[in-house]
Amino acid sequence: MTSDGLRGEGASTGADGPVEADGRVDDQAPDDDATVERAARHMARELCAGFRYHDRGEREAATASFAAVDRRQFAHLDEAAARRAARAYVDALWAKDDLEADHMVDDCIDPASIGDGDWGPVHDALAERADAVGMDPAYATATTRAWRSHKANDDYWTPMLRAQLIEFRAASGDHDYPNKPSDGREGFGAAPVRYLLGVELHDLHDEACWEEAVQVMEPYYARILRSHRDD
Template identity: 75%
Template sequence: MTRNEPTGGHETHREADRTLKNPDQIDADEADESVEHVARHMARELCAGFRYHDRGERDAAVESFAEVDRRQFAHVDEDTARRAARAYVDALWAKDELETDHMDGDRIDPESIRGGDWGRVYDALAERAAVADIDREYATATTRAWRNHKANGDYWTPMLRAQLLEYRAAVGDENYPTKPSDGREGFGTAPVRYLLGVELHDRHTRDHWEEAIRVMEPYYRRVLRAHRAD
């Protein structure tokens, strides 16, 4: 998901924030222990984090992503989860700077950015992987996905791989997905949900953001249920 939001004025932004983040539900896991409630909160915070990124609000993006990471990475303490969130935001901002360096007029030059130096992006993602105990391949796959997304290439395959690795770390299951028979080489439903969220993000409308929240709720429900089953 990348920074590219149509301008619509402060009132539009405030209305969108009310939709994405219900102030009465910020302390979701403390106020209501239901998996459904907390999963909805996480999905809203994920989408809010990307909206803040689109608008260049770095500290707010860290706060939203940290709300997600401290719940999905239950195997690390809150300070470590926050470091993971901050590293992710560092990667997003490094990507933004790279995009600026490869503009052709008012658009990114796909060929130019494909050959750009993505080292700082990779390093930040590798930091996230290290602190959250995600397989290091996550950094390689996510960097490739973001690069291909901007270069109009196949971003979906490395994105699915990256989210498979992150999801495995979140649920503590290195064998995910397990299937009874056909399609055993697939990525599983969780990474596919995340990819759909990326596609919805790229539309940049409130209706699509709301749909992205609904798409991601089952993702986080499964994460939370895996934690409670331990």
């Protein structure tokens, strides 16, 4: 699939919401459930497109897709700040790629050595993202740990859930999420678990799994958009 084809899955089609001349879904807060669902679908497709662009080494396209998501999920940010947050995330991904290249054995990442590599540049870029968004800087530490453990074939899911709880709270403005009434209060809530499932589907690199990842992430973004509408 070409870059234009990936953009066609999300930003450049009118099926996912009101579309402006430059292909973006209208940035106004959705005011009805149908519009929320269309916008959430658009965001989920852009998120997946961003990761697919990264897999293909298309840095600017990845930044554009992640910025389209950040512009909508972080309603308190202006255009420049959302772009800064997205670019920092992409910088972290590419710093991770550089680290992976230094720990290749027979064209495969060496899980035994990459965990001991220098993850400082990755953390620094993620800290820049946290600063741009105004979220807990622990996001950078947790995400770095998750990515490192993911490559080292260790428990990456616990720090990933922790990081996405921080990001979801920052996006939704609900700093008490998941607001469980009694049981399981130490859990991370359904939203971070959805994100983790998306990562698991990404790891399979299968077209059907990509589409499933979009479906998994739609409710994640719909909840964020509804929180903006209800504020």
